[in-house]
Amino acid sequence: MIRILELSDTTALGRPPITVSDTVKNIIHDIKERGDEALHEYEKKFTGYAGPLLVSDDEIKAAYDAIPDATREAIQAMADVLRENERILYDTLNSIPASHMVRQFCPIPSVGCYIPGGQARYASSAIMSITPAAVSGVPNIVAVSPPPIDAATIVAAHYCGAHKIYQTGGAQAIAALAYGTETIRPVHKIVGPGGSIVSQAKRLVCDVTSIDMDAGPTELGIIADSNASPDFVALDMISQAEHSRDTFCFLLTDSHSMAQRVSEQIEYRLQTIRRPDIVRDSLYNNGFIVVCDTIHDATQLAERLSPEHLQIMTTNPKQDASKIQSPGLILLGSDTPSAASDYMLGTNHILPTNRQGQIRGPLSVLDFVKMKVTAQADNTRLGKIAPQIQNITDSEGLYNHYEAVRGRLK
Numbered sequence: 001m002i003r004i005l006e007l008s009d010t011t012a013l014g015r016p017p018i019t020v021s022d023t024v025k026n027i028i029h030d031i032k033e034r035g036d037e038a039l040h041e042y043e044k045k046f047t048g049y050a051g052p053l054l055v056s057d058d059e060i061k062a063a064y065d066a067i068p069d070a071t072r073e074a075i076q077a078m079a080d081v082l083r084e085n086e087r088i089l090y091d092t093l094n095s096i097p098a099s100h101m102v103r104q105f106c107p108i109p110s111v112g113c114y115i116p117g118g119q120a121r122y123a124s125s126a127i128m129s130i131t132p133a134a135v136s137g138v139p140n141i142v143a144v145s146p147p148p149i150d151a152a153t154i155v156a157a158h159y160c161g162a163h164k165i166y167q168t169g170g171a172q173a174i175a176a177l178a179y180g181t182e183t184i185r186p187v188h189k190i191v192g193p194g195g196s197i198v199s200q201a202k203r204l205v206c207d208v209t210s211i212d213m214d215a216g217p218t219e220l221g222i223i224a225d226s227n228a229s230p231d232f233v234a235l236d237m238i239s240q241a242e243h244s245r246d247t248f249c250f251l252l253t254d255s256h257s258m259a260q261r262v263s264e265q266i267e268y269r270l271q272t273i274r275r276p277d278i279v280r281d282s283l284y285n286n287g288f289i290v291v292c293d294t295i296h297d298a299t300q301l302a303e304r305l306s307p308e309h310l311q312i313m314t315t316n317p318k319q320d321a322s323k324i325q326s327p328g329l330i331l332l333g334s335d336t337p338s339a340a341s342d343y344m345l346g347t348n349h350i351l352p353t354n355r356q357g358q359i360r361g362p363l364s365v366l367d368f369v370k371m372k373v374t375a376q377a378d379n380t381r382l383g384k385i386a387p388q389i390q391n392i393t394d395s396e397g398l399y400n401h402y403e404a405v406r407g408r409l410k
Contacts, residue, residue, distance in 0.1 A: 002266055003288040004259050007297055010290055014305055015248055015354055018214065024171045024200045031175035036182045042172040049147035053183050055154060055165040063154035075156045078344055079127045085346040086135040090365045101375040108210075108368055110140035110185075112177035113162065114192030115153060116216070117146035117169055120243065123156035124343055128350045129192045129363065134161030136368035142166065142187060144173040171201035178205035191215075191363060193350050195244055212367050214354040218247040220338055221307035221327065223298045223320065224262075226255040228313040232334055233258075234265035236311060239339045241282035242275045248307070248353075249282065251289040252298035259289045299323045306355040309338040328357040379410055 005013075030038040036053070043049045064072065093105040113129035116122045126143060133141050143162040145153055146169025157165050166184055168176060180186035186209065190202060193215035202211045220240040224233050237249045253259055266283060270276050292298040295314055302310055303324050310327035312320050317332040324330065328351030331341055342349040350363035377385075386405050393402040 002263055002283045004263060005288055005290045007290060007292045007301070010301060013250075013288065013290075015219075018196070018199055018203065018354060020200045020204055024197060024204065027171040028175045028178075028201060028204050031172050031181065032179045035176075035180075039168055039172055039176055039181055039183075042170070043147060043168055046170060046172075047147050049167060051147070051167065053166045053168055055149065055167060060154055060158050060165070063151035063158075066151040067155055071152055072155060075123055075127065075152065075159060078124065079131055079156070079160050081344060081346045082127060082131045082348065083135060086132045086365050090135050090369075093365070093369065100377060100381065101373055104372040104374075105369040106372050107137040107139065108188050108370055109138075110142070110187040110189075111138050111368060112187040112190045112192075113141065113143045113157075114169075114173065114177075114190060114194055114198060115143055115145035115149075115157065116192075116194050116198070117149070117153075118195075121150045121153060123150070123152040124349065125193055126153050126156040126162070127160050128348050130157055130160035130162050132348070132363060132365045133191075133368045136365045138368050140185075140187070142177065142184070144168050144177065144184075146170065146173075171197050174198060174201035174205060178209045189367070191350070191367060196246060199354075212350070212363055213352045213356050213360060215350050215363070216353055218243040218249075219308035219328075219353050220247070220249045220311070221302050221305060221309070222251045222311045222313060223295065223302055224251060224253050224255075224258055224313040225295055225315060226253075226258055227315055228253075228258065229334060230258060230261035230265050232337070233262045233313065234269060236337050236339065237262075237266065237283065237287065238269060238273060238279050239337065240309070241279045241287065242273075243278075243282075245278055245281040245285070247282045247286065249287045250305070250307070252292055252301055253289065254292050254295050254298060256291050259291050262289060295320060296323070302327065306357045308351045308353045308357065309341065311336065311338055326355070326358045328352045329362060379408065383409055 096103055111133050115126045141162050143157040143165045147167035149167055176184040177187050177190050189210040191212040195217055199214050218240050222233055233251055241247050241249050251262055270280055299320055303326050306326035308328045311331045313334045314320050321330050341347045348362040352360050389405050390402045
């Protein structure tokens with residue numbers, strides 16, 4: 001069963017720090033040295049795939065033909081909602097006023113979007129990573145995903161604006177995007193969620209290419225008082241636990257009764273749900289319920305744990321949310337499940353994990369632009385600021401800085 005703890009038992013809670021395995025290091029080095037040859041070897045070893053890396057135009061067309069109309073329409077609707085919200089944010093960037101300077105937000109030259117595969121298919125992750133890149137105007141958007149890529153993911157990647165789609169995943173795909181191979185050109189930034197292997201690989205290559213964040217494995221925290229539905233809480237924990245066996249899901253409550261009823265609901269549903277083995281392993285090994293003295297204590301613990309998603313299912317969710325800053329995404333009320341935010345709320349489901357929500361938010365257009373600043377002064381302005389420049393340069397002992405200004409004064 002899932003663990004039920006008291007607040008005093010929580011000092012050691014949280015994910016262990018990410019450590020990079022020798023296996024991941026060796027894969028990265030091998031791809032860097034041998035390129036496509038090593039890439040094909042690892043795909044055959046890990047996935048059994050021995051076909052071409054690049055998804056062809058014919059395969060893209062076949063993917064559109066293969067999926068039901070309802071699936072295609074859902075992909076387009078999801079992408080359109082996210083695109084609208086990202087466009088609103090993007091349009092605000094170039095309207096920031098400034099004096100004596102111009103700030104422009106320019107797209108980065110290229111990006112590699114990692115789309116997970118393996119235990120599930122993630123057309124939604126293609127939408128979440130590629131859409132903001134396209135809105136930002138990135139001229140070279142590459143998508144990679146473990147083979148064989150399902151038709152819905154190919155359609156999502158193409159519809160959202162990927163210029164090329166490659167069938168490769170894991171650490172080998174991250175290395176290919178960072179260092180380049182004969183087939184895959186290196187990119188300026190790698191984004192997208194993944195499991196532990198992908199997170200390790202992204203950390204290893206960040207000296208040669210930029211990365212977005214640690215985005216995985218999945219994390220969900222829930223704060224629920226005695227008025228919340230234990231059935232809803234159990235459903236939400238199960239929904240995120242089904243991602244993989246290393247997800248991190250927990251409940252914080254001020255009610256012993258709620259803790260027990262949620263535990264019972266999880267046990268009941270494990271008998272009938274699909275993917276029960278993954279959910280059971282995740283919740284039993286990594287999940288927990290903490291009974292706090294008050295909801296205020298729960299908010300403080302949630303702030304410390306900084307989960308990727310935090311649902312607040314209390315009498316006053318807005319008030320409780322005002323005390324919390326660190327989660328990647330905060331979802332208010334009993335009718336705002338994290339499962340909805342994964343798809344159709346217009347929020348991005350690529351979120352910081354491993355407590356990185358303390359320093360950044362969800363993936364957005366901000367991840368795909370750089371700020372270009374140009375400034376211009378005239379002799380009158382130089383004359384006005386020269387005394388202050390002299391004072392500060394004298395204090396720093398950098399006298400020639402002031403001389404470069406003084407020499408221009410008329």
